Amino acid sequence: MRYAQLVIGPAGSGKSTYCSAMVQHGVDSKRNIEVINLDPAAEYFDYQPLVDIRELIHVQDTMEDEELHFGPNGGLIFCIEYLLENSDWLRDRMGEHEDDYILFDCPGQIELYTHLTAMKKLVKQLQDWNFSICSVFLVDVQFMTDGAKFLSGTMAALSVMVNLELPHVNLLSKMDLLSKTARKRLDRFLEPDAHSILGDVELAGNFHFNKKYRKLSESIGHLIEDYSLVRFIPLNLKNEENISDILLTIDNIIQYGEDGDVRTKDFEEKDEEDDN
Numbered sequence: 001m002r003y004a005q006l007v008i009g010p011a012g013s014g015k016s017t018y019c020s021a022m023v024q025h026g027v028d029s030k031r032n033i034e035v036i037n038l039d040p041a042a043e044y045f046d047y048q049p050l051v052d053i054r055e056l057i058h059v060q061d062t063m064e065d066e067e068l069h070f071g072p073n074g075g076l077i078f079c080i081e082y083l084l085e086n087s088d089w090l091r092d093r094m095g096e097h098e099d100d101y102i103l104f105d106c107p108g109q110i111e112l113y114t115h116l117t118a119m120k121k122l123v124k125q126l127q128d129w130n131f132s133i134c135s136v137f138l139v140d141v142q143f144m145t146d147g148a149k150f151l152s153g154t155m156a157a158l159s160v161m162v163n164l165e166l167p168h169v170n171l172l173s174k175m176d177l178l179s180k181t182a183r184k185r186l187d188r189f190l191e192p193d194a195h196s197i198l199g200d201v202e203l204a205g206n207f208h209f210n211k212k213y214r215k216l217s218e219s220i221g222h223l224i225e226d227y228s229l230v231r232f233i234p235l236n237l238k239n240e241e242n243i244s245d246i247l248l249t250i251d252n253i254i255q256y257g258e259d260g261d262v263r264t265k266d267f268e269e270k271d272e273e274d275d276n
């Protein structure tokens with residue numbers, strides 16, 4: 001078995017920084033964690049990528065090409081599709097080792113995850129190569145500290161979950177930047193029964209519209225709450241224990257570190273008991 005985290009989220013939400021932090025955490029705890037850069041427009045990250053999509057295709061290539069003439073967003077989608085068509089390249093560059101643990105640092109265009117099929121195809125490809133995958137969706141916590149924003153972030157997370165159909169973790173990034181008052185406000189949304197607070201949106205303007213809007217938000221909040229649809233875990237890269245907890249949560253989800261032999265033995269023992 002091989003293991004992967006698909007690190008996704010809006011532009012600037014902290015994906016590349018998260019990857020670097022995980023690699024560093026791996027070094028400190030004597031564990032090999034690799035990163036593959038899948039952002040064809042990446043300008044800066046401070047890890048050493050195992051594979052870099054820019055060696056295959058750069059978004060600039062698609063924009064400057066006489067025939068293609070893409071803008072930055074169309075170009076990006078073209079690049080991911082190009083990667084899929086050249087999946088042999090990715091497979092060869094990646095190599096294959098027992099217990100591979102790879103983070104895929106993805107581009108920041110949210111539509112790649114909410115409704116386009118390119119990422120889904122990539123996931124399928126990775127699964128065919130024996131990867132157990134968890135999608136890790138990062139949202140900048142600074143965009144989550146009032147009711148309306150929290151609701152919108154929650155809906156974005158939900159569309160990604162529904163589209164990718166993968167085991168999934170939502171992280172609130174950049175917790176270190178949150179002021180004490182903002183932290184208190186956030187805590188209200190993170191409490192188990194707090195989604196009703198989402199109806200607590202403050203809006204100026206038309207009173208009747210506001211009343212309806214509030215009711216709608218409240219209903220969506222209840223729906224998410226009742227079905228435990230979306231949960232967020234705060235991520236503070238300045239806190240080693242927090243990083244370690246998050247890694248452990250994800251490891252459990254993708255069943256990393258579970259000894260296959262032990263499980264087989266369990267089954268055998270059961271069989272013997274049955275025979276008796």
Ligand SMILES: Nc1nc2c(ncn2[C@@H]2O[C@H](COP(=O)(O)OP(=O)(O)OP(=O)(O)O)[C@@H](O)[C@H]2O)c(=O)[nH]1
Pocket residue numbers: 009010011012013014015016017018039106107108109173174175176177236237
């Ligand atoms: N204070 C603080 N800053 C952070 C944290 N994570 C990321 N940043 C900063 O936020 C900016 C964006 O971070 P990146 O890691 O490049 O974000 P990204 O999601 O990879 O961005 P794109 O690849 O452009 O979509 C950088 O200036 C980071 O230094 C964090 O946990 N705390």
Ligand SMILES: [Mg+2]
Pocket residue numbers: 015016017039042045105106
């Ligand atoms: Mg990045």
